[in-house]
Amino acid sequence: MKLPDTMKAVVLTGHGGLDRLEWREDVPVPRPGAGEVLIRVGAAAVNNTDVNTRTGWYSKSVRGDTGSAAAEGYDGASDADGGWSGALSFPRIQGADCCGRIVAMGEGVDPTREGERVLVRPMYRPEGGDADALVTFGSERDGGFAEYTTIGAENAVRIDSPLSDVELATFPCAFSTAEGMIQRAGLGAERVLITGASGGVGSAAVQLAKRRGAHVTAMTSPAKRDALTALGADATLGRDDAFPESAFDVVLDLVGGPRWPGPLDALAIGGRYVTSGAIAGPIVELDLRTLYLKDLTLIGSTRQDPRVFADLVRYIEAGEIRPVVSQTHPLHELRAAQEAFLGKSHMGKIGIEISDGA
The missing domain is CATH 3.40.50.720 (NAD(P)-binding Rossmann-like Domain)
Structure with missing residues (x-):
């Protein structure tokens, strides 16, 4: 398929309040590198880690709960340790959850994977990294709050399920x-x-x-x-x-x-x-x-053995666990979705639908 040059996405411009989430329609579509795939994102979901990273709550200078200043950001949160693993680079496309389809492959990836429906493994050890190294999708690299995203082919895990993209996107993180x-x-x-x-x-x-x-x-x-x-x-x-x-x-x-x-x-x-x-x-x-x-x-408990996500996909396909989706928002309403998330009146997850209209 012919890929567009630009896409819609919500971009985090720095630690702080909801105003740091910027809706853009001119973000370059990423191209998959060697060993990577390009995914057309069908849906994502909201997680505490998305909010905590945005606000800089992970900084040791923040001592309060995760919600008291989550709309405005935390005064004194340090950029040096505002991400869960330390400093974060901006701008960043967040979104630790992603369900979609592979639409392009980088060098070395099996071409028959095009069209595959996948879930993205939200945490993984980078190839060649030390034993303690860990990458979180939507934190150390761009994530699912966009029409397209890239990931190493081994971390785009095939899923065979009758559930919708939104339902599946509530599982990974x-x-x-x-x-x-x-x-x-x-x-x-x-x-x-x-x-x-x-x-x-x-x-x-x-x-x-x-x-x-x-x-x-x-x-x-x-x-x-x-x-x-x-x-x-x-x-x-x-x-x-x-x-x-x-x-x-x-x-x-x-x-x-x-x-x-x-x-x-x-x-x-x-x-x-x-x-x-x-x-x-x-x-x-x-x-x-x-x-x-x-x-x-x-x-x-933060770092996960690779078998954790493999087991999770197996449970989903066997129908042993089910999604709990309280509400769904389009991508351009991500700020509103996070506001609803912070209200804590919902049960389970808040889904983000990412369609042609985003």
């Missing part, structure tokens, strides 16, 4: 984050508490924990309890309820903040605590006696 947490915890048929359970990662964790045979307790607002029960939660706790003492083998915590160390109090002896987010604030208080007297294990 949130579900791979949740599956990474669960795999690090070694979760089996055990008692697990999931905080922030109504969000994208939390609702994914509910489903993924259930498929492993766990007894799932979801912590959420009262208005979302029924929806989480329908997703598979065996029990629910209000987000302001007291943490039950020594009641769980594993806690998957996405919240952090002032309710700490409640999640540790809730763990049984030998329990495992896994965190991959801190929407209520990153600075917490820890009584070391709780940690060592209960023989607890504390686990941080």
